[in-house]
Amino acid sequence: MFQPQSAYAFYSPTKVLSGNKALENLPVELDGMNAVKPLILTTPVLSARGMEKIVASAFGDSNLTIGVFSGVPPQPDLRLIRELYGLYRDNGYDAIIALGGGPVLDTAKALNIAVSGRPEDLESLASGNPLTKKLRPLAAIMNLDLSGCEMTRYASLGPLSLTSPALIPDLMIIDSRTVPEEEQKTMAATALMSMTQAVEACLHPARNPLTDAYAYGATRFIMENITNVMRNPSDRKGRLALANAAFFAQTSFDNLAPGMVYELGMAMSRSCQTNPGLIMGMLLPHFLLLEMRKETTDRKDLYLFIGGPEAFAGTMAEASSRKAVDRIVEILLELQSIVADFPRSIRDLGIKKEDLEKIVAQGSAAGVRGEHDPQDIRNIMEKAWETRF
Amino acid sequence: MNHYKEMQPGSKPIKRAYVALMLWFVGRAIEAAARVDGVVKAEFDGLSPGFTFSLGVMPQGPTMIVGKDDQGLVRYRGWDPEGQKIDLKMKIKNLEGAILMFTFQESTALATARNRLIVDGEVPAACAIVRVLDIVEVYLLPKLIAKLAVKRYPDWFFGEKIRNRIRIYAGAVFGL
Amino acid sequence: MDLPGYYEYYCGVKIIAGHDALERIPVILQDLHACRPMIVTDKGVAGAGLVDIVLGAVKDQLTIGAVADDVPPDSDLRVVNRLAALYREQDCDALIAVGGGSVMDTAKGINIVVSEGADDLMKFSGAGALKRPLKPLVAVPTTAGTGSEVTLVAVVKDHERHLKMAFVSYFLLPDVSILDSRMTLSLPAAITAATGMDALTHAIEAYYGLSKNPLSDATALAAIRLISRNLVEVTRNPSDREARLAMANAAALAGMAFSNSMVGMVHTLGHATGSVCGVPHGVCMAILLPYGLEYNRHKREAIMGELLFPMGGSDVFAGTHKEQRTDRVIAYVRQMNQDLHDASGGRHARFFKEVLDREGKPAVPRGRLPDIARTALGDGSIFYNPEDLDYDDFLMVLEAAWEGVALDSGRIRK
Numbered sequence: 001m002f003q004p005q006s007a008y009a010f011y012s013p014t015k016v017l018s019g020n021k022a023l024e025n026l027p028v029e030l031d032g033m034n035a036v037k038p039l040i041l042t043t044p045v046l047s048a049r050g051m052e053k054i055v056a057s058a059f060g061d062s063n064l065t066i067g068v069f070s071g072v073p074p075q076p077d078l079r080l081i082r083e084l085y086g087l088y089r090d091n092g093y094d095a096i097i098a099l100g101g102g103p104v105l106d107t108a109k110a111l112n113i114a115v116s117g118r119p120e121d122l123e124s125l126a127s128g129n130p131l132t133k134k135l136r137p138l139a140a141i142m143n144l145d146l147s148g149c150e151m152t153r154y155a156s157l158g159p160l161s162l163t164s165p166a167l168i169p170d171l172m173i174i175d176s177r178t179v180p181e182e183e184q185k186t187m188a189a190t191a192l193m194s195m196t197q198a199v200e201a202c203l204h205p206a207r208n209p210l211t212d213a214y215a216y217g218a219t220r221f222i223m224e225n226i227t228n229v230m231r232n233p234s235d236r237k238g239r240l241a242l243a244n245a246a247f248f249a250q251t252s253f254d255n256l257a258p259g260m261v262y263e264l265g266m267a268m269s270r271s272c273q274t275n276p277g278l279i280m281g282m283l284l285p286h287f288l289l290l291e292m293r294k295e296t297t298d299r300k301d302l303y304l305f306i307g308g309p310e311a312f313a314g315t316m317a318e319a320s321s322r323k324a325v326d327r328i329v330e331i332l333l334e335l336q337s338i339v340a341d342f343p344r345s346i347r348d349l350g351i352k353k354e355d356l357e358k359i360v361a362q363g364s365a366a367g368v369r370g371e372h373d374p375q376d377i378r379n380i381m382e383k384a385w386e387t388r389f
Numbered sequence: 390m391n392h393y394k395e396m397q398p399g400s401k402p403i404k405r406a407y408v409a410l411m412l413w414f415v416g417r418a419i420e421a422a423a424r425v426d427g428v429v430k431a432e433f434d435g436l437s438p439g440f441t442f443s444l445g446v447m448p449q450g451p452t453m454i455v456g457k458d459d460q461g462l463v464r465y466r467g468w469d470p471e472g473q474k475i476d477l478k479m480k481i482k483n484l485e486g487a488i489l490m491f492t493f494q495e496s497t498a499l500a501t502a503r504n505r506l507i508v509d510g511e512v513p514a515a516c517a518i519v520r521v522l523d524i525v526e527v528y529l530l531p532k533l534i535a536k537l538a539v540k541r542y543p544d545w546f547f548g549e550k551i552r553n554r555i556r557i558y559a560g561a562v563f564g565l
Numbered sequence: 566m567d568l569p570g571y572y573e574y575y576c577g578v579k580i581i582a583g584h585d586a587l588e589r590i591p592v593i594l595q596d597l598h599a600c601r602p603m604i605v606t607d608k609g610v611a612g613a614g615l616v617d618i619v620l621g622a623v624k625d626q627l628t629i630g631a632v633a634d635d636v637p638p639d640s641d642l643r644v645v646n647r648l649a650a651l652y653r654e655q656d657c658d659a660l661i662a663v664g665g666g667s668v669m670d671t672a673k674g675i676n677i678v679v680s681e682g683a684d685d686l687m688k689f690s691g692a693g694a695l696k697r698p699l700k701p702l703v704a705v706p707t708t709a710g711t712g713s714e715v716t717l718v719a720v721v722k723d724h725e726r727h728l729k730m731a732f733v734s735y736f737l738l739p740d741v742s743i744l745d746s747r748m749t750l751s752l753p754a755a756i757t758a759a760t761g762m763d764a765l766t767h768a769i770e771a772y773y774g775l776s777k778n779p780l781s782d783a784t785a786l787a788a789i790r791l792i793s794r795n796l797v798e799v800t801r802n803p804s805d806r807e808a809r810l811a812m813a814n815a816a817a818l819a820g821m822a823f824s825n826s827m828v829g830m831v832h833t834l835g836h837a838t839g840s841v842c843g844v845p846h847g848v849c850m851a852i853l854l855p856y857g858l859e860y861n862r863h864k865r866e867a868i869m870g871e872l873l874f875p876m877g878g879s880d881v882f883a884g885t886h887k888e889q890r891t892d893r894v895i896a897y898v899r900q901m902n903q904d905l906h907d908a909s910g911g912r913h914a915r916f917f918k919e920v921l922d923r924e925g926k927p928a929v930p931r932g933r934l935p936d937i938a939r940t941a942l943g944d945g946s947i948f949y950n951p952e953d954l955d956y957d958d959f960l961m962v963l964e965a966a967w968e969g970v971a972l973d974s975g976r977i978r979k
Contacts, residue, residue, distance in 0.1 A: 007583025012576065015735075016780070019503075019571030024485040028447060032735070034696045044392065059398035061405065061484045063448060071392030087393060132598070134698065209791070209814050210580060213783035220566040221779070241568045244779060308566075309874040313883035501948045502775035502827075503571045512731075513943025540953040541978065 008208035011165055012251045014151060018174040018244055023058035026097070026139065029171055030064075033137040035095035039067040039088055041108050042099040046070070046143075054177045055099055055141065067093055072100065076107040077158045081122065085114045095137040098169070099178065102147030105140060109155035109167040112138050126160040139171035141178050142243045145186050148193045148262075148276065151247050152254035168254070174243045181233040184339045189277030191226045191242050193265075194218055194249035195328075196280040200259025201252035202305050203291065214252035219305040221245035226331060230338045260372045261287045264381065267359050274349045281332060282346045286383040288325045290376060303327075332389055344388040346381070356381045404484050409451035409468070411491040412444065414561050415525065416453035416465040421560020422525050423463035425553045429524055432517045433463050442477035442510070442518055443470055446487045477510030477518060493530070496538040497522055528557045572778035575735060576821045578704075578715045582744040582814055584806060587622035590661070590703060593741050594627065597701035599659035601630040603652050605672045606663040608635060610707050613751050619663055619705065630657035636664070636671045641722040642686060642730075645674035652679050659701040662739070663748075666711045666846075669704060673719035673737045676702055686721060687730060695734040704739035707748045709812035710760025710847055712767055712820020714742035744813040746806045754800050755912035757812075758905040759847030761796040764788060764816040765898075766850040770829045770857060771822035772872060773865045774949045781826035784818045790875035791815035797901065800908040829950030831857035834959060834966075837940035842929045843922070848914055851905070855898045856962045857950075858891070859972040863979050864951040866891055873897070895971075916969030934963045952977075 017025050030038055042052050047070035059066055069084065088096075088111065096115075098108035113121050116135040125131055140150060149155070151172060155162040181187075198218035201211050221241040229238040253262070261283045269276035288302075303320040304312040306327050315323055336342045343349050360378050422429045433440070438457065445452025454466040454473055466473060481487045486505040489495040497519060500506055508515045527535045527543060528550075536542045581589050594602060606616055611634035620629065633648045652660075652675060662672035677689050680699035689695055704714035719732040749757075768788040771781050792815045799808035834856075835849035858869055870890030874882040876897050885893050905913040914920045922928040929937075938959035941947070947954060954962075958978070965972050 007581075007586060009579065009581045009589075011579040015573065015575035015577075017571075017573050018778075019569065021483075021485045021489065022571065024483045028482045031448075032696065047392075056396060056398050061401050061449075062398065065395060065397055067393065067395045069393045091395065130596075208582070209787045209818060210784075213780070213787045213818070216786075217566060217779045217783045221568070224566065237568060244568060248779070309871070309882065313874065313879040498775060498948060503569075504573050504776075508945075512945040516943050516945060516947065519948065540951070544978075 006206065006208075008206065008210075010208060010210040010255050012214075012255070013165070013168055014170065014172050014247075014251075016172050016174070016247065018240065020176075022173050022175040023055060023141070023178065026055075026058055026171075026173065027062035027064055030095050030137060030139070033095070033170065035137045037065055037067070037091075037093050038095040038097045038139070039069065039091075039093040040097045040099055041072055041084075041104055041111070042068070042070045043072045043104060044070055046100050049180065051099055051178055051180070055097065067091060072104050072107050074103055075158070076103050076110070078122070078160070080107065081110050081114055081157065082119060084111050085119050088115045095139065097139045097141065099141045101143060101145045101150060105147075105150040105169075106155045106157055108138055108140070108169075110157045110160075110162065112136055112167070113162070122157070122160060122162065125162050125164060131164050131166050135166050137171070138169045139173060140169040141173045141175070142247060143179050144182050144190050144239060144243055144246070146190045146193065146246055148197060148250060148253075151250045154254075172247055174240055174247070176236040176240055179236075179239045179243045181239070184230050184233065185278075185342065187233070187239075187242065188226070188230060188335055188339050188342065189275045189281070190246060191222050191229075191277075192281030192284075193277035194242070194246045195222050195226075196259075196261050196265065196277075196284055197249040197253035198222070198245075198305070199284065199288070199302070199328075200262055201249070201256055202302060204256045204259060206256055208255075211252040211255050214248040216305055218245040218248035218252065220308060221248070223306060223308070223327070223331070227334045227338065230335060260377070260380075263372075264359070264377065267362075268346070268351060268355065271358060272349070272351050272355055274351065278343055278349055279346055279351075282343060282349070282384045283380055285325055285329050285332065285389075286380045286387070288328065290380060292321050292325065329389060336389065345386070346384045347386075348388075351385065353385065356385060401484055404488055405451060408446060408484065408487045408491055412451055412453035413468070415444075415522075415529075416455050417564065418525050418529055418557050418561035419455050419521060420463050420465045421557040422521070422528060422553075424560070425556045426524060426528075429521050432521050433457060434461070436514055436517060437476070439474075440477075440514065441466065441473060441475050442479065442514070443475050444479045444481075445470075446481045446484055447507070477508070477514050479515070479518070480507045480509065481505060482507060493534050493538055496540075497526075498540055525557070528554050529561075566779055566782065567777075569778055572776070574778055574780040574825045576715055576738075576825065577735065578738050579741045580715075580744065580817060581741060582810065584746050584810060585622070586743045586745040587619055587705070587747070590619075590623050590743065591626035593703060594659055594701065597659065597740055599701045601628050601655075601657050602659040602661045602701075602703070603631040603633065603648075603655065603657040604629060604661045604663060605636060605648065605668055605675065606632070606634045607638070607668055610634070610664045610668070615707055615748055615751075616663060618747050619661070631655040636668050638667055639722070640667045640671040641724045642674070643724070645671055645678060645686065645721055649675045649678035659703065661703045661705060663705040663707060665706070665708045666713045669706075669711075669713040669739075670719045670721060672702060672704075673732065674721040676700055676737070677732065687728075690730040690732055695732075695736045697736065699736050702739045704742045705745070705748060706742065706813065706816065708752060708756065708760045709749050709809070709816040710763035712764065712816055712823065714739060714744075715817055715820040716824040718824075742817060744810070744817055746810040746813065749809045749813060750804060750806065752803065754803060754909040756847075757803065758796070758800045758909050758913040759845060759851055760816070761792060761800070761812055761847075762851035762854065762902070762905070763847035764812070764819040765792045765796070765901075766831050766835075766854045766857075767819035767823035767828060768792070768815075769854065769872065769898075770831055771819070771826035773858075773861060773868050773951060774826050774829050775951060776826045776949055777868075778826060781822040785822035785826070786875050788815045788818035788822060789872060791818070793876045793897075793901075797904045797908055800905055800913075827949035828946050829857060830860060830947060830954055830962070832946040833941050833944045833950065833954070834937065834962060836944050836946070837937045838917070838929065838963075841933055841937045841940055844920055844928050848920060851902055852914060852916055852920075852966050853962075855895050855902075856966050856972055858895045858898065859974070860954070860958075860962060860977060861951045862891055862974075863977070869894055917963075917967040918969070929967065931967055934960060934967060937963055
């Protein structure tokens, strides 16, 4: 672990503020980036749960004016960006605060491209031209209902997929008031998505000391907190740890090419309209079992990430990667006993046998890149479909 | 546009008032402590003539100012930085951070570790002032709370401490 | 892994590492929309042929606007202003800093002047004075230790006004740091040892300090592991490229850890010893590190024990009882100093009485220890140390570190 294996590049431009009264530091942080009038973007659901009021109250006594748009839909589109563009420009906003998961961040990133340059830059970036302007400040307030790409260089808006390191938010706030209890299944799905991203990062052939460091933080926090939080969702510290883990996992993921489980999970989720985190959770053990049969040295320390130093050091080297898989399966079994109608296979998620064929056949068209062995892909999907934990 | 509104987040008058009161109290307590406690006096003697510092909340106060006068005596100089030459500014980033400190949920050391303060000025002076604040806290607070507020509770001679404590309270409250 | 009640972490520097990472500079600058950089470095670096390596790596693909290779070890405002003028004359649009701490600070100072059009640098000192990005700055460290390639502080002296200006801003962070093994291959054994111990100190103090957080912990653990496996080895065998690259990585990782978690009493005393006696920073760190562990132990026993894993590896960790782990960690650091002493032919000092100045005379006379203790009282790093220290405590630690004996735990006030 941590030994630099080859040449690498690593980039994480986000400043993290996590914990007690983190939200109240927003005004001072924005001021440091020369921004004084932020626009908060959020969803009707979060707004109805009082989240925007909590964020607004953090600006109390700061002398700042803020705007709130609480109408981000589950599928934001270009029309919305154009409307928000006008609103941002006309009212003199100079920063965006994204409050919420996936669609909110997609909207915020796209809007930020538009307001930092021109709305046409969106299409230009989607067709492969790099951004030429530094973007305006973007702060993200993380919760536990996440898509897995919030803190990364990726955004998608309808048919447009946008990729640029400039899209990564400048600030990330994790504050227990805005990491509320979600439904157990939602939180479990988010944690399993993070787990997949982190585990695939530490098995990645291009891993480096920094992706290892972030993946280590992510896996440690998930393993130590996932079942506690599901059992007792009012465990605030546990929820904060899972939100931190999501950021760490996304950052390690963002600095490596996406792994096979992640890509399969996303492809299946797109074609079957199912939660990707849960699919990945079901695929992960089968993927690991398959990997273990291959002769690579990179997996030996997986159990250090999953089990921690004490457990890792107390285990014979030969047994250690097997132990890692066992631990993950144990967690999944525990989740089944805690979380109502938690799946035991991808079949339980409503995925049909013929859907698997479709994904294998479509291959890269479904978003699964060619470098994975199609036989492996088929194997893993079939196992995850047939075998129930 | 639906779902859109612009707003002026309000103020927090009660919290402001509480912090203002605490700052006033601590400011006057420092003045008194510099008279009765040898260590505090020595710390101020080591600072440049006329040295003045402020401790306040961003972006707009409340603030308290303490400085040395022409005779080298330490004086509480009120709350208004306007027109005062201030060598060292210690600014708490927001009102909630100040509440955490002045309700003793976070010690000075913890607040520093959590980056709740911005220090503008010479570092050695800032070190001296933090030591002064620690000593004043030990005088003002019951041992149980002060033990949480400072890294190491001093093993002072008991009788002397009680006497000084009474004098500092008298100074802070009544300006004696 | 512990989650503190509140923490902040930031390191927006892009890291590019490898045996031929320098070759990426033209693309990096292109991404930053720059095409005519000025190289800032010092005579020693240039003399060792390192600037030629950089120039060779970018040749044909980049026009170098200017090469300033005369940053003195004791750089100041005059140098900053002179080189800023050169930057403007030559119409440069980015900076490449090749060197150690002094070169980095100077380049950061130049960047403020040329980006803000400043005539008085003083206006930009203190927190929050810089509010927008500066010109692109690429850092190429030539020692593996200071971590200044990932830190947001710059210190510029003004010899005429006898001032030391500190600039603190995220905008001072280099945009990119290049960790290339060729830059440290020719580093002499004693400097390799001392700078490596500087990096180890950053990581360990960050790990037991009051601002520790999950990301500073993870980067610190990674750094400690790399240093434990590579430092003695590379001091024995300076041309080991893999070990050199590992150490360059370790120094950057440790830099990320400590610039977010801050450092404690080892640095407090190290800064003071450096300023009173002129002892190189890394030498002070190596000597004082065991005392930071010993002095703070009663407040951080369990946390310090965790360090045995990255230091000793699985078997040692599993084979050592929890209560004995901190003892092993401290012994391990002392043993490392001993091994480096042996590997460098006795040039790596283990305690202060062993440190010699350029003329071969003792650099830290015992009589100066009270001065050092007094100076230490004015150093801000003490805020982040778990336990408090007053003058007497500083002096007690210094005396033990002078003699090279362990701290008497009975004399540590708890």
